Amino acid sequence: MINFNGTLTETPQFSAHNRGMLYGDAVFETIRYSGGKLFFWEDHYFRLMASMRILRMEIPMHFTLEDLQDELLKLIDAEGLKDKAASVRLTVIRNEGGKYLPEDNNVSYYAFAKALKDPFFTLNEEDYEVELYKDHYVNADLLSTLKTANKIIHVTGSIYAKENNYANCLLLNTNKSVVEALNGNLFLVKGNTIKTPPLEEGCLRGIVRKQLKDIIGKLEEYTLEEAAISPFELQKADELFITNAIAGIQPITKYRKKTYTNEVAKNILGKLNAKARLGK
Structure with a gap:
């Protein structure tokens, strides 16, 4: 229908x-x-x-x-x-x-x-390996932040991921910074800092990204930083996770030889579900 x-x-x-x-x-x-x-x-x-x-x-x-x-x-x-x-x-x-x-x-x-299947956001803890997609780059501009029907980079990147048995790929912008995943925004956890690329890098103006910024900003134990993420930072991170409006939070378990935990993602997911239930 x-x-x-x-x-x-x-x-x-x-x-x-x-x-x-x-x-x-x-x-x-x-x-x-x-x-x-x-x-x-x-x-x-x-x-x-x-x-x-x-x-x-x-x-x-x-x-x-x-x-x-x-x-x-x-x-x-x-x-x-x-x-x-x-x-x-x-x-x-x-x-x-x-x-x-x-x-x-x-x-x-x-x-x-x-x-x-599920009425609220749930955490998928199955293996979820990602790789950089470097065939094409996201422009670091305003149009890249919009959810337009022109998503050919995401289409070709998804094909690349499937052909190489990755669950997802991370996209680079024209400055060679990591900007987002194929289907959502990226968050990086290192110690007590949670980092996500700013809109100026060309990442999608994500709805769940906005919600998590609000949630993390109220947590005393973490500091939220909006800053460019270099590919070198990925292998030094404690956690990486992807956010979007349907899955909520998807933890990344592996990037190249690096494996990640998901404790922060678990903690924040409960707070995201609470916000969704309250409609705030």
């Missing part, structure tokens, strides 16, 4: 001139749902609005916080997922017309939902 501009349908009609397909001219949000609520919905909504403004898309009057939430909940109900856990993807596309220069800055949207 798809919610296509407010209409529930199993057969949405996408034109061959769809700008999302032609140019990646689209932005999206992927949201976890459980217990009757969309986790961190306000943060997702305001990131979406900010991304649309940066890309010079016209924001429709009906794109309010409440109305979009109602449309997503309507979709979840229609899929029979109201009392279950689900991931929801909402994609906003600039209307077709024009080539690189659009003829119309107005937008359309569609959303779909898929069931999830």
